[in-house]
Amino acid sequence: MYRKKLQITTREEGDIIDLTPEIRAVVGESGIAEGMVHIFITGSTAAVTTIEYEPGVLSDLNRALSVVAPDGIPYAHDSRWGDGNGRSHVKASIIGPSLTIPVGGGEPLLGTWQQVVFLELDVRRGRTRTVIITVTE
Amino acid sequence: MYRKKLQITTREEGDIIDLTPEIRAVVGESGIAEGMVHIFITGSTAAVTTIEYEPGVLSDLNRALSVVAPDGIPYAHDSRWGDGNGRSHVKASIIGPSLTIPVGGGEPLLGTWQQVVFLELDVRRGRTRTVIITVTE
Amino acid sequence: MYRKKLQITTREEGDIIDLTPEIRAVVGESGIAEGMVHIFITGSTAAVTTIEYEPGVLSDLNRALSVVAPDGIPYAHDSRWGDGNGRSHVKASIIGPSLTIPVGGGEPLLGTWQQVVFLELDVRRGRTRTVIITVTE
Numbered sequence: 001m002y003r004k005k006l007q008i009t010t011r012e013e014g015d016i017i018d019l020t021p022e023i024r025a026v027v028g029e030s031g032i033a034e035g036m037v038h039i040f041i042t043g044s045t046a047a048v049t050t051i052e053y054e055p056g057v058l059s060d061l062n063r064a065l066s067v068v069a070p071d072g073i074p075y076a077h078d079s080r081w082g083d084g085n086g087r088s089h090v091k092a093s094i095i096g097p098s099l100t101i102p103v104g105g106g107e108p109l110l111g112t113w114q115q116v117v118f119l120e121l122d123v124r125r126g127r128t129r130t131v132i133i134t135v136t137e
Numbered sequence: 138m139y140r141k142k143l144q145i146t147t148r149e150e151g152d153i154i155d156l157t158p159e160i161r162a163v164v165g166e167s168g169i170a171e172g173m174v175h176i177f178i179t180g181s182t183a184a185v186t187t188i189e190y191e192p193g194v195l196s197d198l199n200r201a202l203s204v205v206a207p208d209g210i211p212y213a214h215d216s217r218w219g220d221g222n223g224r225s226h227v228k229a230s231i232i233g234p235s236l237t238i239p240v241g242g243g244e245p246l247l248g249t250w251q252q253v254v255f256l257e258l259d260v261r262r263g264r265t266r267t268v269i270i271t272v273t274e
Numbered sequence: 275m276y277r278k279k280l281q282i283t284t285r286e287e288g289d290i291i292d293l294t295p296e297i298r299a300v301v302g303e304s305g306i307a308e309g310m311v312h313i314f315i316t317g318s319t320a321a322v323t324t325i326e327y328e329p330g331v332l333s334d335l336n337r338a339l340s341v342v343a344p345d346g347i348p349y350a351h352d353s354r355w356g357d358g359n360g361r362s363h364v365k366a367s368i369i370g371p372s373l374t375i376p377v378g379g380g381e382p383l384l385g386t387w388q389q390v391v392f393l394e395l396d397v398r399r400g401r402t403r404t405v406i407i408t409v410t411e
Contacts, residue, residue, distance in 0.1 A: 001171060001274070003239065034275060036312065036408065038173065040239050043248040044189045051367045052318045056350035057360060064342045064364045068201045076193035086194060090201045093188040097251070098237045100372045102277065102314050102406045109406055111317040114371070132239045132246055134173065136273075136410075137275070138308060138411070140376065175310065177376050180385040181326045205338045213330035223331060227338045230325045234388070235374045269376045269383055271310065273410075 002030035006131040010046075010120035013088070016058045017118040019048070023101075023108055023133060030135035033106045039099045042130040045088035045122035047095035053115040065091045065121075088121040095119060103135065139167035143268040147183075147257035150225070153195045154255040156185070160238075160245055160270060167272035170243045176236045179267040182225035182259035184232035190252040202228045202258075225258040232256060240272065276304035280405040284320075284394035287362070290332045291392040293322070297375075297382055297407060304409035307380045313373045316404040319362035319396035321369035327389040339365045339395075362395040369393060377409065 004026045008017060019039065027037050041048050051057060068090065075086025099116065101108045110116070118131060141163045145154060156176065164174050178185050188194060205227065212223025236253065239246045247253070255268060278300045282291060293313065301311050315322050325331060342364065349360025373390065376383045384390070392405060 003171075003241070034277075036410070038237055038239065040237070040246065042246065042251065044187060044251040049367045050318060050371050052351075052363055054351065054354065056352075056354040057363045059350045060343075060360045060364050061367050064368065067342050068204050069197075076196045077189075077191065078193075080191065080193040086197050089189055089194045090197050093186045093198050094201065094232065095368065096233065096236070096370065097187050099370070100237060100312055100314070100374060102312065102408050104277070109314065109316065111404075114316065114318040117367075130248075134239050136173070140308075140378070175374055175376065177374070177383065179383065179388065181324060181388040205341050206334075213333045214326075214328065215330075217328065217330040223334050226326055226331045227334050230323045230335050230391075231338065231369065233370065233373070234324050237374060267385075271376050273310070 002135045004133050008118060008129050008131060010127050010129060012125045013123050014062045015120035018053045018115050019118050020115045023116055026133045027103055027108055027135055032103060032135045032137050035103045035135060035137040037101050037103050037108050038134045039116060040132040041097040045085055045092050046129055047092045047097060047119045048099045049095050049117060050114045051117050052113040068094060085123045088123060091121045139272045141270050145255060145266050145268060147264050147266060149262045150260050151199045152257035155190045155252050156255050157252045160253055163270045164240055164245055164272055169240060169272045169274050172240045172272060172274040174238050174240050174245055175271045176253060177269040178234040182222055182229050183266055184229045184234060184256045185236045186232050186254060187251045188254050189250040205231060222260045225260060228258045276409045278407050282392060282403050282405060284401050284403060286399045287397050288336045289394035292327045292389050293392050294389045297390055300407045301377055301382055301409055306377060306409045306411050309377045309409060309411040311375050311377050311382050312408045313390060314406040315371040319359055319366050320403055321366045321371060321393045321395060322373045323369050323391060324388045325391050326387040342368060359397045362397060365395045
């Protein structure tokens with residue numbers, strides 16, 4: 001097993017960051033040719049998934065998440081805690097914090113147009129986030 | 138590998154149960170300090186994810202799931218089977234039954250405000266549910 | 275570790291294919307009695323989850339996904355690339371490409387009414403798709 005914690009900095013709600021280069025690098029460092037790589041997001045207002053890393057579809061994804069958890073409606077979380085990030089929690093729970101990808105020939109076996117992305121869903125700006133990458137045989 | 142099947146009892150649709158204490162206990166029993174813990178929900182009308190375990194945001198999540206699969210509209214599943222739980226199946230498929238969390242220092246590496254939750258989505262009351270927890274090195 | 279790549283052919287957008295028999299077969303071939311089976315979808319316009327494999331609820335799921343990413347609205351992805359599959363990408367990212375199931379007694383430990391399904395979300399007809407199944411001890 002080989003594990004690395006990444007720190008990433010996000011600017012604002014809706015940022016979508018391509019983690020694929022870092023994941024490839026960690027898989028390379030691990031020396032594991034055949035196995036699995038797991039990505040985990042620490043925190044409850046961010047998430048991980050795969051998408052084609054193309055600005056148009058990234059904005060389409062953000063819009064779709066706002067259908068389920070819109071801006072400008074009251075959230076019970078916000079009335080209790082005043083954080084203003086009720087929608088962020090809801091979106092993060094729906095997408096989820098965990099992703100596993102097979103590794104073959106020393107590479108994550110993604111499709112050509114399939115990148116691994118970190119979704120910053122919180123309203124607080126300029127956050128530092130932790131992503132835990134684990135490669136197993 | 139160390140595995141334990143938990144039985145949990147839920148009262149009604151919309152119940153969200155914090156599994157984190159049980160998961161910590163199973164990781165502890167396993168004696169595995171560095172590895173992964175996997176949580177799996179047996180059944181097609183319940184799901185697992187992470188969220189801040191705070192009543193406000195739990196109700197926000199339930200409301201958001203009802204945007205996608207509302208009460209009070211016809212479901213093809215219900216017309217065929219009369220179960221009345223078409224919406225439960227749909228929500229469960231969207232959230233999913235599987236979650237993997239890294240284990241380090243003998244603990245699941247969750248964020249401070251990030252708990253693992255079981256979502257009871259079925260309309261049938263008083264169900265007993267099975268959760269399979271597997272710890273691997 | 276035992277791995278197999280499946281090729282599957284889909285007809286059209288909205289096809290939902292039951293992968294459970296293939297997964298059972300791969301678990302059987304692996305000779306692994308106690309462990310995990312992981313399913314990964316290569317590509318960014320398809321996804322994997324579990325559901326009761328019953329035509330009514332499959333159509334309910336497709337309808338629910340169309341609430342989040344409807345037909346007939348403009349997508350930034352489509353304006354840039356003209357693919358017409360902006361909604362496909364969005365749905366695939368929300369459901370996700372990865373699923374892990376515990377294996378016990380040489381079988382995936384699914385519920386009775388819980389099948390593993392491949393969701394074809396792309397608008398292009400007659401696609402060949404790759405699913406990577408990995409069984410680990």
